[in-house]
Amino acid sequence: EPEVTQTPSHQVTQMGQEVILRCVPISNHLYFYWYRQILGQKVEFLVSFYNNEISEKSEIFDDRFSVERPDGSNFTLKIRSTKLEDSAMYFCASKFRQGSNQPQHFGDGTRLSIL
Amino acid sequence: SQQGEEDPQALSIQEGENATMNCSYKTSINNLQWYRQNSGRGLVHLILIRSNEREKHSGRLRVTLDTSKKSSSLLITASRAADTASYFCATDRPPRGSTLGRLYFGRGTQLTVWP
Numbered sequence: 001e002p003e004v005t006q007t008p009s010h011q012v013t014q015m016g017q018e019v020i021l022r023c024v025p026i027s028n029h030l031y032f033y034w035y036r037q038i039l040g041q042k043v044e045f046l047v048s049f050y051n052n053e054i055s056e057k058s059e060i061f062d063d064r065f066s067v068e069r070p071d072g073s074n075f076t077l078k079i080r081s082t083k084l085e086d087s088a089m090y091f092c093a094s095k096f097r098q099g100s101n102q103p104q105h106f107g108d109g110t111r112l113s114i115l
Numbered sequence: 116s117q118q119g120e121e122d123p124q125a126l127s128i129q130e131g132e133n134a135t136m137n138c139s140y141k142t143s144i145n146n147l148q149w150y151r152q153n154s155g156r157g158l159v160h161l162i163l164i165r166s167n168e169r170e171k172h173s174g175r176l177r178v179t180l181d182t183s184k185k186s187s188s189l190l191i192t193a194s195r196a197a198d199t200a201s202y203f204c205a206t207d208r209p210p211r212g213s214t215l216g217r218l219y220f221g222r223g224t225q226l227t228v229w230p
Contacts, residue, residue, distance in 0.1 A: 006157075033217070043158070043203065043220040056217055091157060095216070101165060103148055104218060108157035 004107035006092050012113045013082055021077045021110045023092030031095040032075045033104060034067065036060070036088040043091065049075065079112075087114045121204055121221040129229050134191040136224040138204030139184075145207045145216065147180055147187050152201045152223070161189075161202075196230045 005024040013019045025032055034046040048055040049067055057065075066078045075094075079086055089111050093104040121138050128134055138147070146165045150158040164171045164180045164187065171178045177190040191198055205218040 004157075031216075035218075035220075042222050043205075043218075045217040045219070048217055058217075093158075098216070101146070101163060102216075103160040103163045104216070105160060106150070106158040111155075 004092055004094055004105050006090075006107035006110050008110060009108065010111045010113070012115060015082055015084055015114050017082055018078065018080045019082055019112065021079075021090050021092075021112070023075045023077070023107060024073050025075055025092065025094030026096075026105055027073070029094035029096050029105075031098065032067075032069070033093040033095075034077045035091045035093065035106075037091065037109075038088045046077070046090075082114045084114050087112055121202070121224045123224060124222065125225045125227070127227045127229070128194055130194060130196055132194055132228075134194050134198070134226055134228070136189045136202050136226070138187045138189070138221060140187075140204075140206045140219075141185065142208060144182070147178075148205045148207075148218070149176075149178060149187075149189050150203045150205060150220075152203065154200075158203065191226075194226075194228045196228050198228050199226060201225050 007022045032049040035043050037043045045058050046061045047057045047067055064080045068076050089109045091106050091109045093106045095102050095104045144166055146163050148163045149161040151161050152158050162173050162176055162178050164178050175192045180187045201223040203220050203223040205220045207216040207218055
């Protein structure tokens with residue numbers, strides 16, 4: 001069964017540095033998302049992306065965050081000037097199409113640790 | 116806030132017993148989805164129920180939705196030790212503007228099934 005793939009599984013970065021989290025969504029999916037989960041807390045929406053542009057972003061997704069779909073397969077989340085509070089599990093998700101019966105499929109996540 | 120909220124926060128049962136988890140939410144929804152998360156892993160989609168549906172089955176899973184009470188329940192019958200995981204409900208809202216169905220997650224129920 002096709003799946004969403006995320007790399008790396010664990011990223012350790014010094015505070016202030018830039019980090020790029022990578023995702024390969026399911027190949028025929030058109031809608032892409034990033035969520036994060038701080039340890040012990042809820043999964044929180046960051047951003048949705050369709051047709052090469054951001055559709056919606058949350059208040060967490062400040063100007064240090066950006067997303068890109070550089071080619072037909074990858075979907076990346078970049079965080080500049082990382083902060084300690086960016087430490088979390090970051091999940092990529094994709095969906096085939098819009099509609100009320102379409103689930104989002106999640107990857108296994110990247111654990112980001114900011115030191 | 117539209118986030119789903121699950122209860123109980125933790126549930127501990129013996130193999131073979133049924134497990135029931137509940138979810139409540141606050142605003143109108145397009146659909147409600149249940150996800151499972153094994154420790155340190157990603158979110159696995161279990162079942163989606165649309166706002167015009169009242170009950171749905173998938174294998175040992177049974178989901179109900181009561182939109183008048185803004186609540187849902189997930190029943191796992193004949194539980195197994197392998198069902199041990201966190202279970203989350205997630206809601207989205209009816210389409211408005213360019214919303215691509217961002218999901219709002221609850222804090223989850225930690226289910227432990229003892230052999």
